[in-house]
C-alpha cells in the first residue's frame with residue numbers, strides 16, 4: 001500500500017505534484033501564500049531581495065557576497081545581461097565581417113550576384129521579346145477568313 005495515497009488528501013498530493021513540477025522548471029512557485037525565507041524571514045520575492053537561478057537560491061539580506069539581486073543574477077548568467085550578450089554577438093559579427101577573407105568572399109558573392117541578376121534580366125528581356133513576337137504572330141494569323 002502506498003502510504004501517501006492513503007494518508008494524504010488528493011488535493012494536497014496534486015499541490016505537491018504542481019510544486020515539484022514548478023521547482024523542476026526553475027520557476028518561482030505561483031502559490032498565493034508567499035513563502036518565507038528561512039534566512040531573513042522575509043517573503044522570498046524579488047522586491048524583498050530574493051531570486052532563484054537554475055535551482056540556486058539567493059537572499060540579498062543574508063548573502064555573504066553582499067551582492068544585490070541584479071548583481072547576483074548577472075553573475076549567475078556569466079556576468080552578462082541579455083543586452084550584453086546581444087552586443088557581444090553584434091561585435092563578433094562585425095569583427096567577422098572585417099576579416100580579409102570574409103570580405104573577399106562577400107565581394108565575390110556580390111559580383112556573382114550582380115552577374116546573375118544581369119544575366120537573369122537579359123534572359124527575361126529575351127523571353128519577353130519572344131513572347132511579344134509570339135503574340136504578334138498569333139494575332140496576325142487569322143485562320144477563319
Ligand SMILES: [Zn+2]
Nearest residue numbers: 037039040059
Ligand atoms: Zn532572505
